[in-house]
Amino acid sequence: MGTVTKPAYPIRTERLLLRPFTHADHAALHSWQSLPEVVRYLYGEAKTPEETTESLALKTAVTWPAKEGEHLSLAVEHDGRVIGETVLKWLNEEHRQGEIGYIFHPDHYGRGYATEASRVMLRLGFENLGLHRIVASCDASNGASWRVMERLGMRREAHFRHAEVFKGAWGEEFVYAILEDEWRASR
Template sequence: MLRPDYPIRTERLTLRPFAAGDLDDLHALTGDPQVVRYLYWEVHTPEETREALARRMGQDALTEEGQWLVLAMDLDGRVIGQVVLKWASRVHRQGELGFVLNPAFHGRGYAREAAEAMLRLAFEGLGLHRVYGACDTRNEGSWRLLERLGMRREAHFVEDELFKGEFGDQYIYAVLAREWRARQAISSR
């Protein structure tokens, strides 16, 4: 079980549960075709974003496997993205990492900062053994970020899913707790 102490502060971001006042910033994500291109949802209407926000507001803890922890990436009071951790398996101590960032903030290290904090929660807070991330092979920004986080490419699934009307390829990346701890020890020197 994981109930983080909020807010979680990184160098430049505040990671926190979504709140009712985040509707416009969230719609900037969910309503942007560029953002949702490689995600499982389509562009949201304002009403669909309102419903999505209500769901996210309740995803602030992991109490059983299968749940998602969904946190807003807050930069000076503006939500610029979200970072997520799924508790995929209690028995196998597995989790899944994900992130979505407003394109206006790409290339500045915000997603990496948030994802590193989420990996810390996964390994130190939840006691996971392995965290993986999946992305469309065409989503170079995402798979490059997974590599910068110290994750290794474990699989390349070819046309494994019918995704938005076409079969697509998918990469799977992962990192083990011991690998993550070794990387943290090196970076703290």
């Protein structure tokens, strides 16, 4: 594996600023973690303030993944307000595999922020972490999420039908992926 290089924060895009979470982000994080419509497609239910405190502690503990299994969660700011988060998981060091994800407050849906923030996470995964392959997954009925993956140049590799009981019903999952050379060619 190549050199693993922690990026300089904050990371600026055209409209956003990405940075590690701090304890001061509790209210913003809780503003979406507490909403049933946000967790509809996620494991778990809407969080209590205490559960958000636990979630925030995990997010602030990792400012860059140092080993396989660690997750980097970055706060996404727009005009000085935290509006969501984006995630890079280091799944497997030997095989250079990672995963990205994103969660935003519903007030900010439909504006391309998830795509813009996720482009940064792909770059960090490939350039800074030295990954070869990055995946993302979502509930098959979450069209907004899989359209983000497609805008990122990821391809649908799997459609798991009735793979598990999810929130009381058989769930379906789409898995998308992009390889490092595909990502470089698309830039």
